[in-house]
Amino acid sequence: MSGTAPRGVHALARAEPDRPAIVHDGRTVSFGELDATANRLAHALAHRVAPGDRVAVLLHNRPEVFAVWGAVARLGALVVPISYRSTAPEARYVALDSGAVALVHDDGRVAGPATLGIDVEPVDVDDAELQQRPTTPPRDDYLGSPVVWMNYTSGTTGRPKGIVRPAPVPMSDAPPQPYLQFWGFGRDDVHLLTGPAYHTAPGAYAQMQLVEGALVVIMSRFDAEGCLRLIDQHRVTNSHMVPANFVRILELPADVRARYDLSSVRTIIHAAAPCPEAVKRAIIDVFPTGAIWEYYGASEGMGTVISPDDWLAHPGSVGRAFPGIDIRILDEDGEPVPAGTVGHIYISAAKGYAPSYHNAPDKTEQAWRGDRFTVGDLGALDRDGYLYIADRRTDLILRGGVNVYPAEVESALAEHADVVDSAVLGLPDERLGQRVHALVELTPGSRIGSDELRAFLAERLADVKRPTSYEFIAELPREPNGKVNKAALRAERS
Numbered sequence: 001m002s003g004t005a006p007r008g009v010h011a012l013a014r015a016e017p018d019r020p021a022i023v024h025d026g027r028t029v030s031f032g033e034l035d036a037t038a039n040r041l042a043h044a045l046a047h048r049v050a051p052g053d054r055v056a057v058l059l060h061n062r063p064e065v066f067a068v069w070g071a072v073a074r075l076g077a078l079v080v081p082i083s084y085r086s087t088a089p090e091a092r093y094v095a096l097d098s099g100a101v102a103l104v105h106d107d108g109r110v111a112g113p114a115t116l117g118i119d120v121e122p123v124d125v126d127d128a129e130l131q132q133r134p135t136t137p138p139r140d141d142y143l144g145s146p147v148v149w150m151n152y153t154s155g156t157t158g159r160p161k162g163i164v165r166p167a168p169v170p171m172s173d174a175p176p177q178p179y180l181q182f183w184g185f186g187r188d189d190v191h192l193l194t195g196p197a198y199h200t201a202p203g204a205y206a207q208m209q210l211v212e213g214a215l216v217v218i219m220s221r222f223d224a225e226g227c228l229r230l231i232d233q234h235r236v237t238n239s240h241m242v243p244a245n246f247v248r249i250l251e252l253p254a255d256v257r258a259r260y261d262l263s264s265v266r267t268i269i270h271a272a273a274p275c276p277e278a279v280k281r282a283i284i285d286v287f288p289t290g291a292i293w294e295y296y297g298a299s300e301g302m303g304t305v306i307s308p309d310d311w312l313a314h315p316g317s318v319g320r321a322f323p324g325i326d327i328r329i330l331d332e333d334g335e336p337v338p339a340g341t342v343g344h345i346y347i348s349a350a351k352g353y354a355p356s357y358h359n360a361p362d363k364t365e366q367a368w369r370g371d372r373f374t375v376g377d378l379g380a381l382d383r384d385g386y387l388y389i390a391d392r393r394t395d396l397i398l399r400g401g402v403n404v405y406p407a408e409v410e411s412a413l414a415e416h417a418d419v420v421d422s423a424v425l426g427l428p429d430e431r432l433g434q435r436v437h438a439l440v441e442l443t444p445g446s447r448i449g450s451d452e453l454r455a456f457l458a459e460r461l462a463d464v465k466r467p468t469s470y471e472f473i474a475e476l477p478r479e480p481n482g483k484v485n486k487a488a489l490r491a492e493r494s
Helices: 009-015 031-046 064-074 088-098 128-132 178-183 200-212 224-234 243-251 277-286 308-313 361-367 406-413 450-458 486-493
Strands: 020-024 027-030 054-058 078-081 102-105 121-124 161-164 190-193 215-218 238-241 267-270 292-298 301-306 327-330 343-348 378-381 387-391 397-399 402-404 419-429 433-442 469-472
Touching (some): 027 031, 031 064, 031 128, 054 064, 054 088, 178 200, 190 200, 200 215, 200 238, 238 243, 243 267, 243 277, 301 343, 327 378, 402 406, 419 486
Parallel strands (some): 020 215, 054 078, 054 102, 102 121, 190 215, 433 469
Antiparallel strands (some): 292 301, 327 343, 397 402, 419 433
């Protein structure tokens, strides 16, 4: 990529206004159009949003997502993404906890501030009045600043935690992301967004490439054959996926997969959930040689990376430390453990960034040992520095690349008058990695069943968090300290 090539949506719009930026549902949006929409949205927010403020964004996958992010960055503020799959209480919690001064939304199931019961500035991206706003930026001191997110990641206490990042710096003109440089992504790439943009990695990888002038093709929702069709049609060169996407692609009949030319693909990056070895080997054969890369990390930061050749030589590993990152395995006392020994995974922070949790100093303190942090995962390093994940935060359920914390589900179940207690576990699922299974202890004489509990949780939890199976148990086993013995329950059902 030329050192003089324009970078950033505004610069690209001025230099190449007709250059295609986004494709979605047959519609192509140029950089000029994307820039104009970002400026209109910035004007709609400018009277309420100041540098350092937070703006909640609740949008479905559509081009306006990137325009909104650009608008917020141009005001020196931070984006707080909210899942469009959230229930109203879930969305309200994130908006209130983050201190958001505005909410940008579309006409989805969870809509504006009035529906959520919060007092913030509302901006509906489908409001016709937006078209009357100026297409020039309301201020120019942040035009070179990158999008900064304050993502929320679920916590073991059942409430999501906001990950604090430094606010945009005026005219920072940030250098290319190291992830783009590592994989050699640039302005000639075509990126396929397969996951929800509100998720940290899918949204961030798409945004990073857009800044370089690459074309981003958006899927509203993942569909296996649709994914292959878009790769063929737009000559997609890279994408970010999760193992559940691979499973669905592999479920397609071989003759259906053969209809589509996938030769343009250079890199498919995957993460977010364990990938079964059989699935990994099979998907490596579906895409061009050398395409399937894996990494281990979290919303808090990158950890390791592994190429397909390295994975075949070290099956089951999630790779070695990403350049510039150091991985350590420590015991309960914070001491290093020998190679091959399972312990807590600690990651050095990227240069200039030390993740912390909003309104949760205790959780921030618990995450750090010296200059390294942990997200609670357990693993082991072999003698060559390859990391193997042993467990994912004792109780964490990884369902199709989405973190589901049992405490949050158990808390919702506890609101039902007939539920004495519950234990929520992740059980193996061939398609999604894990499924959510609830063991429920009912009040004596209760006759409620799984259908009643499903209906009860439908108003309280996003669908991905709701149990797919229920088991009613007379008395949950407990440890000496009174806690439910989930290890025993899990062992009996594994």
